[in-house]
Amino acid sequence: MSHSPLATISVPANGNNYTYGRPNGGITKITVHHMAGVLSAERCGQIFQNPNRHGSSHYGIGLDGEIATYVEEENTAWTDSNWDSNIHSVTIENSNCDTGGDWPVSDATFDSLVKLVADIAKRNGLGTLVAGKNLTWHSMYAATSCPGNYLRDRMNEIAEKANAINSQAPQPTPTPTPTPSTGFNVGDAVTLKNWVDYNGTPLRQTRDFYYISQINGDRAVLCADSVDGAVYCAANTNNLAKVGDAPAPAPAPKAFEIGDRVLPINWVDFTGTPLRQTRDYYFISQLAGNRAVLRADDANDGPIYAAVNTDNLRLV
Ligand SMILES: [Zn+2]
Structure with a gap:
């Protein structure tokens, strides 16, 4: 059971009106239709609940832009009047906002169509949408005026807008510039090899050791007594020696000699x-x-x- 999360109502088509699964098929495209009428998404779905309809679609978008699911995407809706097309397509019926002529649709319907097309493409891995290739329309597969001039003339626009939605990749996380390891960390207890600060100014030793409270490149700020203690100086990390983790001096080997x-x-x-x-x-x-x-x-x-x-x- 899979359908777009953009669908806010479900009006399941009668099982007589579609084929379970996608025999010898698989989703490779989207096909756009119009309802040839002004309908809500729910009303269109009710038509496909008639067991003698012999037709259905996966989705319908009403005059107000509401999206309904009728047939789950893994099943083959009978929409394109073309079996080979049906088994490869996810189909969308769109309400018109007026009948006849170019069969226009409302802006709300059009906006929902763009979003639904983007979502279907993304979830099914259709890649970049190209009108006439993986974004198709009914009259490509059957002798019909569906989906009308209004939608057919905007197929490139639908593809572009849907692609734009899907290309809004999450902002890349900036890769932090790796700081060359100095071997020192904030909190380390250290002493100075030479009693000079970062700028070379002589220092007077006031403690047996200090704590690193900040490190920025090779510049370490040392504090007395604790990491939060009074700042003692800024020092070059090359001039620091850790306290406490130096290897313990090996016990002098007992140098016995013959005759001892x-x-x-x-x-x-x-x-x-x-x-x-x-x-x-x-x-x-x-x-x-x-x-x-x-x-x-x-x-x-x-x-x-x-x-x-x-x-x-x-x-x-
Ligand atoms: Zn159609």
Whole structure:
């Protein structure tokens, strides 16, 4: 069930008056008709509710511009007096505002027609409308005066106005110019590498660190105590160093050497087996990675005491 949201009333055609589905077809165009009379959209629809009418359309637009749906777009309305045209078309009956002559329609009807044509084209992916191609009229397919000179002479105008509606694309969202990352963000706690401001004017340090309250390009405004604190200075981000996230200085590796006097911190050997203390200290006699062999009395030829993890040793 699909029809234009512009339709404000639904007057379903009798099932005798159209074909379910679009056998061997599919929507590729719109066909414009006139009612050859002055009717409301509802009244036109009532005609198609007559089971012996043998005719229908998808939509009707009344004298007052009201749009009605009669046949859902996925079904084939019998409007164009031409089967091959019907299976490819969404059809619109338009009330005249006078009978005979050029069969004029009211401005209200015409305005609704333009909007409905635009909506049908958009929802069905018909692309740019071209009169005589995907915006068609009844007399292209059958020996009829429908839709009358008035509408037929304005088919280009209908196409242009409908295309204009559909080309009103939403305003493109301006793409923000990417700001080169400085690596700093508002809220960062920083200190200065050199105690000068953005213009190079010397500064006197008043805090251990400051907070970035604004960043604009390479210019950062620093505040004391908090992001909302008193402004301290504007500084070049190239002259800032973050506080608190610098890599913690790696603990100095315990640079043990053969011959060092050491004691285990915990009395376990390299494999975790408990040790019994037998000396006030031991000598490292071998080192291999974090494995140190300890000897008693002498690093070179004292009795081997244990192998110990160097992480578990301290110098004495
Ligand atoms: Zn017609």
